[in-house]
Amino acid sequence: LGAEEGEKMVPELKKSSSLSSLMQTPFFAVLICEQFKDNGHLPSTRTEIFSSVITRLLQRSLKSRGKKKCFKRLEQAPVELVDKALEVGKVAFERLKRKDLTFFELSEDELSEDAVKLGLLEH
Numbered sequence: 001l002g003a004e005e006g007e008k009m010v011p012e013l014k015k016s017s018s019l020s021s022l023m024q025t026p027f028f029a030v031l032i033c034e035q036f037k038d039n040g041h042l043p044s045t046r047t048e049i050f051s052s053v054i055t056r057l058l059q060r061s062l063k064s065r066g067k068k069k070c071f072k073r074l075e076q077a078p079v080e081l082v083d084k085a086l087e088v089g090k091v092a093f094e095r096l097k098r099k100d101l102t103f104f105e106l107s108e109d110e111l112s113e114d115a116v117k118l119g120l121l122e123h
Contacts, residue, residue, distance in 0.1 A: 001033050001036065001037055005036065005037060009033070009036050009042065012041070012042050013042065016042065016044075019032060019042055019043070022046075022049075028049070031049050031050075031052070031053055032049060034052075034053075034056070035048075035049060035052045038052070038056070039052070051073075051074045052074075054074055054085055055071070055072075055073060055074045055077065057085075058074075058077050058081045058082075058085060059071070061081070062081070084112070084114055084115040085115075087111060087112060087115040088111065088115050091110050091111050
């Protein structure tokens with residue numbers, strides 16, 4: 001963020017104790033700052049933080065394939081993109097249930113090549 005954006009963000013941040021505590025973690029601080037920079041307002045929930053991240057990743061995926069960003073909110077994203085992102089999420093959840101927190105070895109029956117091409121992870 002630039003100085004001007006930072007000056008606008010700090011007063012808003014002081015109003016939200018939950019976001020202030022999240023800002024203590026560098027990972028969340030980056031996500032919150034990026035959302036403020038993109039949208040001009042702070043996220044109100046953790047869900048909004050992660051929704052914004054997924055939206056930006058899907059937009060980047062479209063842009064890398066020569067397509068325009070055609071949506072601003074995840075709810076407006078093309079269904080096929082959201083389905084592929086959900087596919088990645090399902091694999092992550094199944095691995096988490098098995099206490100496997102890595103994606104180093106993925107079989108083709110676990111994750112389609114199209115889902116990998118989203119840019120959420122590499123195959």
